[in-house]
Amino acid sequence: MTEAASRSNRPSKPSLRSRKTASRDSIAARAWQRMLSGRRLDLLEPSPLDVEIEDIAHGLARLARWNGQTSGDHPFSVAQHCLLVTDICATMRPNWPAKWFLAALLHDAPEYVIGDLISPFKSAVGLDYKHVERRLQGAIHLRFGLPATLPSPVTDTIKRADRVSAYFEAIELAGFAPEEAAKYFKKPRKLPNVNIKPLSTIVCQRRFMRRFRNLAAEARLMDGRV
Numbered sequence: 001m002t003e004a005a006s007r008s009n010r011p012s013k014p015s016l017r018s019r020k021t022a023s024r025d026s027i028a029a030r031a032w033q034r035m036l037s038g039r040r041l042d043l044l045e046p047s048p049l050d051v052e053i054e055d056i057a058h059g060l061a062r063l064a065r066w067n068g069q070t071s072g073d074h075p076f077s078v079a080q081h082c083l084l085v086t087d088i089c090a091t092m093r094p095n096w097p098a099k100w101f102l103a104a105l106l107h108d109a110p111e112y113v114i115g116d117l118i119s120p121f122k123s124a125v126g127l128d129y130k131h132v133e134r135r136l137q138g139a140i141h142l143r144f145g146l147p148a149t150l151p152s153p154v155t156d157t158i159k160r161a162d163r164v165s166a167y168f169e170a171i172e173l174a175g176f177a178p179e180e181a182a183k184y185f186k187k188p189r190k191l192p193n194v195n196i197k198p199l200s201t202i203v204c205q206r207r208f209m210r211r212f213r214n215l216a217a218e219a220r221l222m223d224g225r226v
Helices: 003-009 016-029 053-061 078-092 098-105 119-125 127-143 152-172 178-185 201-223
Strands: 032-034 040-042
Touching: 053 078, 053 201, 078 098, 078 152, 078 201, 098 152, 098 201, 152 178
Parallel strands: none
Antiparallel strands: 032 040
16 A cells, blocks of 8 residues: 555544634533532523522622622622612512512522623623523522512512612712712612611621521412422
């Protein structure tokens, strides 16, 4: 056999370009994150069975709002923001059943996986981000006995409370002038008594877990699931 024929019978090596493509494909194929609980949560096909409240509380208590650009000795965490939004909902809807306050507490829960993107970046990312966020939120709701999609009045109230919280966070923590905060977040018509002091990670995580347990237990009692 000639040397040329021998070379033609050898298996060809993949090109550098094809190896890079294969490497990118293998990286893209991993759409799950391992949690400290040991769960693997798939971002694209999230299962309620892979959602644990301890993972949510741990992640949100370590996730800073405003990209960390806030005053104080501690970052203002997403977990503390969720507690504040729940408190504001209680002033707006004091007679709500516990399950809707639980929904308020979990309104930013998907961020324990996908992070807290500031609003300008969410707009730049577009609909793909919102699609992933909605699927995660649905899985989280189902895991804790809530409807995957909340009734519109409940969603609207939580969004209003979220804007009130953002207004006060902007002024008290993020360096906004009141006029600037009113422009972007709308000044609340009735100003609740809000005084924000960022909590340490461990204190905030414990308070989030305590609030969750109390609301979840009350929601189960009211729904006859005990």
